[in-house]
Amino acid sequence: MEHGGIFYYQFIPGLNKLPMQVGNAALVSIILLILFFLGYRSLKKKGDDIIPDEKFTLLNFMELIVEMSIKLIEDNMGEVGKSLLYILGSLIVFILFNNLSGLVPGFAPATSNLNTTLALALTVFFMYQFYGFKVHGAKYLKHFMGPFLWLAPLMFPIELIGHFARPMSLSLRLFGNMMGDHLVVGIFFLLAPLLVPLPIMFLGIFVSVVQTLVFVLLSMAYFSGAIEHEHEEEHGTPALEEATEAA
Numbered sequence: 001m002e003h004g005g006i007f008y009y010q011f012i013p014g015l016n017k018l019p020m021q022v023g024n025a026a027l028v029s030i031i032l033l034i035l036f037f038l039g040y041r042s043l044k045k046k047g048d049d050i051i052p053d054e055k056f057t058l059l060n061f062m063e064l065i066v067e068m069s070i071k072l073i074e075d076n077m078g079e080v081g082k083s084l085l086y087i088l089g090s091l092i093v094f095i096l097f098n099n100l101s102g103l104v105p106g107f108a109p110a111t112s113n114l115n116t117t118l119a120l121a122l123t124v125f126f127m128y129q130f131y132g133f134k135v136h137g138a139k140y141l142k143h144f145m146g147p148f149l150w151l152a153p154l155m156f157p158i159e160l161i162g163h164f165a166r167p168m169s170l171s172l173r174l175f176g177n178m179m180g181d182h183l184v185v186g187i188f189f190l191l192a193p194l195l196v197p198l199p200i201m202f203l204g205i206f207v208s209v210v211q212t213l214v215f216v217l218l219s220m221a222y223f224s225g226a227i228e229h230e231h232e233e234e235h236g237t238p239a240l241e242e243a244t245e246a247a
Helices: 020-046 058-101 114-144 149-191 197-227 232-246
Strands: none
Touching: 020 058, 020 114, 058 114, 058 197, 114 149, 114 197, 149 197
């Protein structure tokens, strides 16, 4: 969906030649990289000091995001989730901050564009298929055959359709909710720019967080289904760790 108006990415050489959502996504990513770099520098300065800062600082903020991401992944996937932290953690940070950027004037959230959400969904789709084959080998195909071999001719096409429908479901859900949410906020802001949009903006924050959780929780369910099958006893976490290193 195209938006009118002036956006920050248009003032940055290089980014201003990109399509709107791509330019905004790149700008948000650059801001995140700068924040994490500054947070990492602060962490190096603290050294072995584990006592949190008394005041709310950038380091506290970054630690909060990382710890919440780790807890979310471990609570839903257990120890095996740690090997997927860099994938799922990146999804959490990218989607959440792009969702929230739509509430800031001068940004057009990349997640309100179907191209972006489809790219994220396809990344999840191909990655969990990769780990499924990497952990289980050819036995991963048993996921598509059903519980009994004689059911395979019926279950295989059903499972195949179900798997290919996942990227569509993930992308359309995130795209539809974020486009609708930010469209409503924009309309209220144009009609009554003072105070009236505030409750809608708080609702927008809630929707942004919820849609991030929905996307990531479904992604974790797909990864879990691919790597934690009956063959997990045979391969276990080390196989997943080898697959992660190979990726």
